Amino acid sequence: MENNNQPPPSYSQPPQTESSNPQIRDYWIEQMENVTDFKNRQLPLARIKKIMKADPDVHMVSADAPVLFAKACEMFIVDLTNRSWRHAEENKRHTLQKSDISAAVAGTYTYDFLLDVVPKDADPGFGPMPHPDGVPQYYYPPGIYPSPPTQAWPGEAGEGEAEGSGRNGGGN
Amino acid sequence: MAGDNPWFQNPIQNYNFGSSSSHDRHGLVVEDQQQEENMMMIKEQDRLLPIANVGRIMKNILPPNAKISKEAKETMQECVSEFISFVTGEASDKCHKEKRKTVNGDDICWAMANLGFDDYAGQLKKYLHRYRVVEGEKANHHGKGGPNKSSPDN
Numbered sequence: 001m002e003n004n005n006q007p008p009p010s011y012s013q014p015p016q017t018e019s020s021n022p023q024i025r026d027y028w029i030e031q032m033e034n035v036t037d038f039k040n041r042q043l044p045l046a047r048i049k050k051i052m053k054a055d056p057d058v059h060m061v062s063a064d065a066p067v068l069f070a071k072a073c074e075m076f077i078v079d080l081t082n083r084s085w086r087h088a089e090e091n092k093r094h095t096l097q098k099s100d101i102s103a104a105v106a107g108t109y110t111y112d113f114l115l116d117v118v119p120k121d122a123d124p125g126f127g128p129m130p131h132p133d134g135v136p137q138y139y140y141p142p143g144i145y146p147s148p149p150t151q152a153w154p155g156e157a158g159e160g161e162a163e164g165s166g167r168n169g170g171g172n
Numbered sequence: 173m174a175g176d177n178p179w180f181q182n183p184i185q186n187y188n189f190g191s192s193s194s195h196d197r198h199g200l201v202v203e204d205q206q207q208e209e210n211m212m213m214i215k216e217q218d219r220l221l222p223i224a225n226v227g228r229i230m231k232n233i234l235p236p237n238a239k240i241s242k243e244a245k246e247t248m249q250e251c252v253s254e255f256i257s258f259v260t261g262e263a264s265d266k267c268h269k270e271k272r273k274t275v276n277g278d279d280i281c282w283a284m285a286n287l288g289f290d291d292y293a294g295q296l297k298k299y300l301h302r303y304r305v306v307e308g309e310k311a312n313h314h315g316k317g318g319p320n321k322s323s324p325d326n
Contacts (some may be wrong), residue, residue: 064277077229095239110288
């Protein structure tokens with residue numbers, strides 16, 4: 001009876017371009033043409049209507065508008081998630097982060113309206129962000145410097161240099 | 173507390189903050205300020221779609237081994253609300269120019285196409301058409317005195 005609760009096709013390969021992934025598009029077309037039950041859906045209509053009416057210029061909203069938006073929002077979430085996931089994969093991560101969404105927004109001109117919502121953060125990539133001074137991102141209270149090793153390494157008697165020893169530095 | 177709808181009652185009416193109201197430097201009574209903050213928190217939840225629903229849609233499209241950070245879900249909530257507002261604003265402008273008061277599904281489709289979401293618009297038109305056919309059939313089946321089909325709230 002309910003055709004619009006089938007999960008989307010499983011993600012087996014990266015989407016080709018933009019939102020024109022044929023696999024996903026076919027899924028949506030099938031959904032749109034065969035749906036019979038408009039009541040059981042993924043997003044609450046009352047909440048959608050509330051968001052619409054938050055606009056002071058909006059007076060009345062027809063019954064079909066929130067129904068349409070529920071489906072449109074689903075498509076939007078799928079689209080943005082796909083693009084964001086591409087970014088996560090490029091950084092060899094399996095967890096979708098906010099930065100992935102930022103990157104997807106920055107890379108798609110139709111999402112320009114989201115630039116204020118998701119400002120472009122520095123991409124964390126693999127590890128911690130490099131400190132602008134080039135010094136590793138460890139905290140030392142002011143006036144306190146990493147102390148040299150107390151035990152001299154063989155062949156480096158009397159030197160005890162902290163830099164380059166790899167013990168305290170090497171943020172990357 | 174009387175009533176079970178948190179949006180229509182003062183959430184802190186039974187609270188006693190201990191101290192009598194005093195004025196902060198803006199001249200606002202401190203208790204009123206607390207009330208205002210609480211109401212703003214509720215309004216904040218109102219303007220976002222539920223994180224569970226949003227997260228579920230995201231999860232369905234990703235591979236099985238994928239995880240989604242809470243922050244990413246929250247960000248997606250914000251993006252979706254902004255999407256709704258953005259498209260609604262465009263649709264509303266059109267209605268205003270055409271001296272109509274009610275924003276309908278066709279306006280939404282038009283607004284999406286106008287804002288660059290051509291792919292969505294095309295497919296949603298089919299969905300809208302289907303909705304109207306099915307709902308129309310239901311109305312005919314139940315007769316004129318049947319269930320009110322123009323109430324989307326649930």
